[in-house]
Amino acid sequence: MIFEGSEKKAEIILNKEHQGLLSKKDSFWEQLVTKANASILSKIENSVVKAFLLSESSLFVWEDRILLITCGQTTLIDAIKFFVKELGQDCINQIIFQRKNEYFSHLQPTTFYDDIERLQEDFDGVALRMGNIDDHHNFIYHLKRDYTPNTTDHTFEFLIYEICGEARSFLMQEGLTSIQVREFLKLDRILPGFTIDDFVFKPYGYSLNAINGDNYLTIHITPQQVSPYVSFETDIDIREHIPTLIDIFQPGSYDFIEFQPDRENSCGKQRPQQYELKTEVESFLSCGYKMYFSHYYKKRKDKLKPFQLL
Amino acid sequence: MIFEGSEKKAEIILNKEHQGLLSKKDSFWEQLVTKANASILSKIENSVVKAFLLSESSLFVWEDRILLITCGQTTLIDAIKFFVKELGQDCINQIIFQRKNEYFSHLQPTTFYDDIERLQEDFDGVALRMGNIDDHHNFIYHLKRDYTPNTTDHTFEFLIYEICGEARSFLMQEGLTSIQVREFLKLDRILPGFTIDDFVFKPYGYSLNAINGDNYLTIHITPQQVSPYVSFETDIDIREHIPTLIDIFQPGSYDFIEFQPDRENSCGKQRPQQYELKTEVESFLSCGYKMYFSHYYKKRKDKLKPFQLL
Numbered sequence: 001m002i003f004e005g006s007e008k009k010a011e012i013i014l015n016k017e018h019q020g021l022l023s024k025k026d027s028f029w030e031q032l033v034t035k036a037n038a039s040i041l042s043k044i045e046n047s048v049v050k051a052f053l054l055s056e057s058s059l060f061v062w063e064d065r066i067l068l069i070t071c072g073q074t075t076l077i078d079a080i081k082f083f084v085k086e087l088g089q090d091c092i093n094q095i096i097f098q099r100k101n102e103y104f105s106h107l108q109p110t111t112f113y114d115d116i117e118r119l120q121e122d123f124d125g126v127a128l129r130m131g132n133i134d135d136h137h138n139f140i141y142h143l144k145r146d147y148t149p150n151t152t153d154h155t156f157e158f159l160i161y162e163i164c165g166e167a168r169s170f171l172m173q174e175g176l177t178s179i180q181v182r183e184f185l186k187l188d189r190i191l192p193g194f195t196i197d198d199f200v201f202k203p204y205g206y207s208l209n210a211i212n213g214d215n216y217l218t219i220h221i222t223p224q225q226v227s228p229y230v231s232f233e234t235d236i237d238i239r240e241h242i243p244t245l246i247d248i249f250q251p252g253s254y255d256f257i258e259f260q261p262d263r264e265n266s267c268g269k270q271r272p273q274q275y276e277l278k279t280e281v282e283s284f285l286s287c288g289y290k291m292y293f294s295h296y297y298k299k300r301k302d303k304l305k306p307f308q309l310l
Numbered sequence: 311m312i313f314e315g316s317e318k319k320a321e322i323i324l325n326k327e328h329q330g331l332l333s334k335k336d337s338f339w340e341q342l343v344t345k346a347n348a349s350i351l352s353k354i355e356n357s358v359v360k361a362f363l364l365s366e367s368s369l370f371v372w373e374d375r376i377l378l379i380t381c382g383q384t385t386l387i388d389a390i391k392f393f394v395k396e397l398g399q400d401c402i403n404q405i406i407f408q409r410k411n412e413y414f415s416h417l418q419p420t421t422f423y424d425d426i427e428r429l430q431e432d433f434d435g436v437a438l439r440m441g442n443i444d445d446h447h448n449f450i451y452h453l454k455r456d457y458t459p460n461t462t463d464h465t466f467e468f469l470i471y472e473i474c475g476e477a478r479s480f481l482m483q484e485g486l487t488s489i490q491v492r493e494f495l496k497l498d499r500i501l502p503g504f505t506i507d508d509f510v511f512k513p514y515g516y517s518l519n520a521i522n523g524d525n526y527l528t529i530h531i532t533p534q535q536v537s538p539y540v541s542f543e544t545d546i547d548i549r550e551h552i553p554t555l556i557d558i559f560q561p562g563s564y565d566f567i568e569f570q571p572d573r574e575n576s577c578g579k580q581r582p583q584q585y586e587l588k589t590e591v592e593s594f595l596s597c598g599y600k601m602y603f604s605h606y607y608k609k610r611k612d613k614l615k616p617f618q619l620l
Contacts, residue, residue: 103443105416116620127620132562133413133537134446134471135607141620161444227443252442278588278607281614291616297445297588304591310426310437310451 003205004107005222005229006100006159007057008076008115012083013065013147018091022050022063028086033059036070036079044197044211051209051216053197058209058218069233071220073107077115084122094147094287095123099139100159100255101131103227112139130281130293136255142287149261149288158232158242162252163223171223172204181206181221185248190241191217239270246272253297260290267292274298313515314417315532315539316410316469317367318386318425322393323375323457328401332360332373338396343369346380346389354507354521361519361526363507368519368528379543381530383417387425394432404597405433407451410469410565411441413537422449440591440603446565452597459571459598468542468552472562473533481533482514491516491531495558500551501527536617549580556582563607570600577602584608 014021029052030040038056045051052059056074060067066083070076077097084092097119099112116127124144131137170176170184178198182188187196191210194217198208206221217234230249232238242256254275258267263284271277279295324331339362340350348366355361362369366384370377376393380386387407394402407429409422426437434454441447480486480494488508492498497506501520504527508518516531527544540559542548552566564585568577573594581587589605 106418106421108416111416113619120620125620126618128616128618130616131614132472132617134563136444139619140616162442253444276586276588278586279614280610281616283616300590304441304589306438306440306450306591306593307442308436308438309423309449310430310435 002104002107002226003072003222003224004102004104005071005220005227005231006102007069007071007220007231007233008074009067009069009098009233010076010080011065011067011094011096012080012092013094014087014091015093016064018087019064021061021066022048024061029059029061032079032082033068033070035082036068036074036076038070038074041199042197044195044209046195046211046213048214049211049216051197051211051218053199053207053209057207057220060209060211060216060218062214067216069218069220071222073109075109077110077118081118081122089122092123092143094145095119095125095141095143096287096289097141101137101139112141116141126286128283128285130283130291131279131295135279136253136295137281138255138257138293140285140291142285144286146286147288151261153235153259153261153289154237155233155235155257155259156238157255157257158238158245159255159257160230160245160249160251161228161254163228163230164250167249168223168225168228171206171221176200176206178206178208181208185219186244189244190238242270243272246275251298253295256294256296258290258292260292261288263290265290268294272296312414312417312536313382313532313534314412314414315381315530315537315541316412317379317381317530317541317543318384318410319377319379319408319543320386320390321375321377321404321406322390322402323404324397324401325403326374328397329374331371331376332358334371339369339371342389342392343378343380345392346378346384346386348380348384351509352507354505354519356505356521356523358524359521359526361507361521361528363509363517363519367517367530370519370521370526370528372524377526379528379530381532383419385419387420387428391428391432399432402433402453404455404457405429405435405451405453406597406599409449411447411449422451426451436596438593438595440593440601441589441605445589446563446605447591448565448567448603450595450601452595454596456596457598461571463545463569463571463599464547465543465545465567465569466548467565467567468548468555469565469567470540470555470559470561471538471564473538473540474560477559478533478535478538481516481531486510486516488516488518491518495529496554499554500548552580553582556585561608563605566604566606568600568602570602571598573600575600578604582606
């Protein structure tokens with residue numbers, strides 16, 4: 001079974017005079033995610049954030065912004081269009097739309113190029129490719145509008161490819177429970193004090209949302225052998241936990257991405273042993289963040305064997 | 311303008327009792343390439359091989375086999391199906407079908423997975439992916455039949471990505487002539503004694519076929535900035551010329567592939583300075599060749615800048 005784990009992601013931030021997203025009913029968010037061909041599985045919340053676990057990834061809602069992450073064959077762009085239409089263009093302060101290069105892009109209903117064409121119907125934006133076309137890369141689109149992020153608004157994405165056979169076997173075992181996965185991921189170390197909502201998919205897959213005050217972390221795992229993939233996306237500093245996660249998954253390669261609100265600060269300071277830094281791309285985006293994309297791979301001593309398709 | 315330079319390639323070998331391909335009329339080959347959505351631009355020949363330069367790459371015809379290479383949005387698989395139908399399945403000794411991972415696969419009419427499904431309607435084959443899904447890789451399909459290649463039947467593919475700005479500018483200049491490209495590529499060193507047929511495409515692109523006895527070499531260049539690409543495919547040992555070609559194109563990365571008829575011989579012995587060997591995949595194929603796939607990239611000191619799309 002082929003499943004595209006790589007996510008599409010949108011952060012939509014409202015103008016100060018048009019906030020109040022927390023008072024929206026869940027039925028509105030259900031409508032929103034339906035537009036993307038996803039559905040809501042469950043919800044956790046506190047006084048500042050609601051976190052919806054979806055059939056394909058996650059939706060987070062704060063008073064002034066949403067973060068929608070969807071994987072598989074979802075049409076996230078339709079959810080953005082719906083949101084903008086429902087709230088009105090005047091409410092929108094900034095849209096940041098991001099998409100990883102896919103490995104089964106022929107199965108996707110749209111490409112990034114299609115998506116930004118649709119955003120350009122309503123907005124005027126900038127679109128960049130972070131990384132060479134023949135390498136791991138990330139596409140990013142944002143509106144051509146000044147935006148000054150909060151000084152604590154620091155985002156980390158840690159995307160893991162080709163996870164080791166041992167981790168795959170563990171994650172593909174029958175009857176796997178979410179408690180087992182939490183232990184496997186050593187989440188007590190990474191997420192002390194967080195409220196957690198997670199789900200083990202059948203036949204395979206695991207998703208987790210975690211919140212603590214206005215902080216969040218979300219994990220999505222696709223263990224299938226044809227394209228094993230795990231993603232972490234969070235606004236807590238995940239760098240210190242990367243060695244632990246590398247140890248658990250022993251990935252063939254990974255991407256590490258940062259959105260840094262202070263352009264003077266440096267990005268990407270982590271480098272586990274045995275991994276080679278292949279690519280670094282950095283750019284100060286006119287929407288106020290420094291974006292940093294990097295790709296690492298595990299040095300191999302031996303030649304690989306082919307992957308048998310037939 | 312987006313153009314997928316990466317090629318699809320098929321080698322079809324006839325049984326000993328069913329040879330005689332050189333006596334086929336050109337109109338037959340025109341029909342064949344039309345099935346793939348390509349057309350014949352020109353031809354060179356000697357007593358043992360005909361080489362057709364196509365609107366999308368090349369066709370070589372020997373008495374007992376053909377080699378068809380097509381790029382862009384061609385449907386090479388339709389040409390294989392046509393060939394098999396016209397000659398009859400009984401004539402076919404071996405089919406080796408190869409496809410590089412593409413970077414604009416959403417624009418392709420079919421995927422490798424679709425293609426091999428169509429081959430399996432008539433044949434029983436093996437399909438492999440040489441390389442991880444998130445890395446440069448090559449797909450290969452061949453029939454489950456014993457085949458013993460000629461001891462001199464050694465094939466090299468040298469595929470160059472992200473060629474340098476200087477080379478791109480040279481190759482995209484207005485009024486570029488094929489003589490200029492031959493000089494730029496230093497072909498007098500690589501191809502002494504070869505008969506050459508080449509073509510400069512408008513607005514951009516260059517293709518070359520060269521033959522000498524039953525040896526061949528073909529070059530295809532897509533210099534466009536969105537995905538610059540150059541391919542060399544030949545049965546002459548191109549390894550000694552790789553440093554020269556690296557010097558000319560200064561690529562960001564390249565793949566080097568070998569089909570080696572002697573399983574005891576080693577493959578891939580080349581390693582230009584400044585380039586890091588990232589991937590090596592090797593397998594002895596049951597169709598009689600050792601296949602070797604490798605991917606190299608240029609070590610960079612500086613961070614990359616993003617590529618602006620909008």
